[in-house]
Amino acid sequence: MINFALMGTGRIGKLHASIINDHPEANLKYVYDIDTSSAKKIAKKYSCEVAKTAKEAISSDQINAILIASATPTHTDYIALGAECNKAILCEKPIDLDINKVNKCWQKIKKYKPTIQIGFNRRFDPNHNKVQSEVLSGKIGKIEMIVITSRDPSPPGIDYLKQSGGIFRDCSIHDFDLARFILNNDPIVEVFAQGSVNVSNDFKITNDYDTTMCFMKSKKGVLVHINNSRRAVYGYDQRLEVFGSNGMLISDNVPNNDINYYNQNLSFAKKPIKNFFIERYKDAYQIQLDQFIKSIKNKKNTSVTFKDGKNALILANSATKSVVSNKVVKPKFQL
């Protein structure tokens, strides 16, 4: 049994608490949140303890692993403490918004050789994951293009936007990681991004964009296109297409059911697609936790490393630089 301390019981923390609780080899032992009432609610629901401090939860000899789902600026401190206390670490994306903090964190923890996994859950979505394994098996020949569409149903409020780090670090970071996952060992060498404000004036106020396109090129010449929007009136639009010399693979939106409805005005009509990440990627979050537990038990490397977290941030920073400068940026991967 792997005993967990969960840091943060907000939107995604609540989901992780339920997933830990449902996993046959996991036990939720502690929760910690600066919002004590939120932590207490989760503790009551899953019969676990509320830690008085972050340190009490992370350093407890009753836990083997921490799941960090608290606000982004807390991640590097909790990772460092977790590594120092010899705990396995599953940390939500991004590691941090500031690459210097990410580098300093790595310098602190590398001597402990921690078991650490970053929460790029899309890699574990059964359909996206199948596309990647089919690409690797050579099913569509030599890959030539990757097209990723990722559009949120509606924009967050201005308070969230002020601390989000911008759309590339907040949203597209998942897509940068997904592109890297498909490309496997073929690094991205060029990034060019464009952005517009179509959805809300909040994005102008915060110097951000709600509509973006990013074009990238890999070392082997694969062209990658990522398009993001903060508002899709029809739901959470998540599609992945990989085009190769012998065919194409598509991981499409997932309908709520597979029934087609017909009448005088409609053919092939379906229920709307899933609303947002909690519904769309529930399986992916469960498989992510399961893989993390397997890595701990089998003493094997995790499948999404600290370096993956850092490299996705480097691509997000490159896109941010490109949209401001209107120039192609060559990302510098260092680790």
Ligand SMILES: NC(=O)c1ccc[n+]([C@@H]2O[C@H](COP(=O)([O-])OP(=O)(O)OC[C@H]3O[C@@H](n4cnc5c(N)ncnc54)[C@H](O)[C@@H]3O)[C@@H](O)[C@H]2O)c1
């Ligand atoms: N992988 C995904 O699909 C995904 C989806 C959403 C959010 N996230 C990431 O998860 C993290 C949390 O996002 P959220 O949407 O749940 O945010 P949220 O604001 O709903 O929750 C954050 C929680 O952290 C708590 N918190 C703040 N400071 C803390 C501290 N010092 N110690 C402990 N708890 C603290 C807050 O009180 C709050 O309950 C962010 O890093 C975000 O980027 C990932």
